[in-house]
Amino acid sequence: MISVDISLRRGDFALDAAFETPSNGVTAIYGRSGSGKTTIINAVAGLVRPERGRISIAGSVLFDRDAGIDLPIAKRRLGYVFQEGRLFPHMSVERNLLYGRRSGADQHPTLAETVELLGLSSLLTRRPSSLSGGERQRVAIGRALLANPHILLMDEPLASLDSARRAEILPYLASLRRALDISVVYVSHQMDEVIRLADTMVLVEAGKVAACGSVEALTSRFDLAPLTAERDAGAVLACTVSEHDTRFGLTRLSFSGGSLWVGALDLAVGDRVRVRIGARDIALALTPPSGISMLNVIETTVTEIGAGQSSQVDVGLMAGDTALWARLTRRSVSELAITPGMKVHALVKSVSIAGPARGARLEAI
């Protein structure tokens, strides 16, 4: 368990953050820039000292103001990947990678494994100044991993990169998650990164933790939509690959409460994958539709109907334990007389595969 409960003040900015997340898996700290995300992980790393509170990871206390505990940075054993990489300019890539290596037998991952995982073999003898932004971040990630940390802290490691470089690194981050049994705290203001990489999400707004929970749970909450829905709202579903239809090139993903057909995925049956269904990509029908081209029709129950006087209304749906989210015109809601508790059929127009496999958007199947 990662447990943080701290306060600090910096000029006009006040941070007052408390949350607990499981210490295995990836925790995303998500919020707008200036909301205090980086300050939180800097406090965890020991780079800033809170004025009040306590920080502990898996039972070991890193900071406790009342007990007078403030572990030095070097003793916290936390890998930190900085937004701007911070490679040592006077050392080769290899020496950068080995800087934090600890003496001792139990070294996991090894240099060879890290080089392999992050694709660094051709860079080892080079100087940081000759690397591209994406290469620098990969080296920075490798360097943090080789220090054999208990936790990896990442402060928007992709923020300084353009979208092509981001796309280059994301698969490495996703593979990191699968290959290494290491817990990661990932600061980001990009929802697509969070959905792709994180299990748990801590929503930070103006120096306070607005909510903390699984990515699926938080993205389906209406009240958090102003924070979680950047451009368009949508629900995130945890799915399992259940079958492949080689004849038509399709893959069936099942989730609690139903299943979805998507274009063939290069995954084995039983693999877990996370998909996102935009609220605009769901249409509702009161009776089981027939004679339509859509393959994905899910039986759901209406849970809530969003307020608002605009032409569009959000409708919360539940299929088994899975929350979905549909955005309809207010007129449709009124004409179909949709009310909470009603059984409706959700017609899914498109699904995007958010990870960990790939970020392709699969249109209308």
Next chain:
Amino acid sequence: MPSLTPVEIDALLLSLRVGFWSVLICLPLGLLTAIVLARCSFPGKWLLDGIVHLPLVLPPVVIGYVLLVTLGRRGVLGGWLYETFEITLAFTWKGAAVAAAVMALPLTVRAIRLSLEQMDRGLEAAARTLGAGDLRVFLTITLPLCLPGLLTGAILAFARSLGEFGATITFVSNIPGETQTLPLALFAETQVPGDATPAIRLTVIAVVVALSALVASEFLARRVANRLGSGSASPS
């Protein structure tokens, strides 16, 4: 090329020796002072800053006289040095090196301090997150990254020491073979009426030494800049 006279050889070797020892005194002292001035904050910091910079603004003769009073045989520090270590500074080449070092220190401090202040302190924090303690951070990150400043500081100190005159002549006098560096030898020659050749020869020697030092420093500065990557060249 006519060979050098014994007096010229003495003056040249002495100048180089004084310059060398002056740099050796200046670097650690300058580094320490620069770190204190760049990284620490404490009441009375302005006073330390002022004292270190005094040799830049005071007439060198004043510094020489202060050295004579404090470090001479009968001075507080000088007497102690003589009784404890049997070291005599006044009227010896060691004293000339000390006088040159005191005059050069502010230049060294300024160069190193600039380098420290321009350094990305995030790199030190990054090293700490990788498990490095204070000493390791200093030796592997701080020191190599302020190498351009150390180099500039050393070159400035060496150049300043080669040219030192006022404080030296006041503190250690002008003794051929002991404290008569190139500028002092030249000064002695200009005091003798008649043939100008010895003075001209000394001038040429001084120019050659200074030029060689400049070329060597430029070469070193380039190598250091290359090592640190194109992004961080020498601050001078």
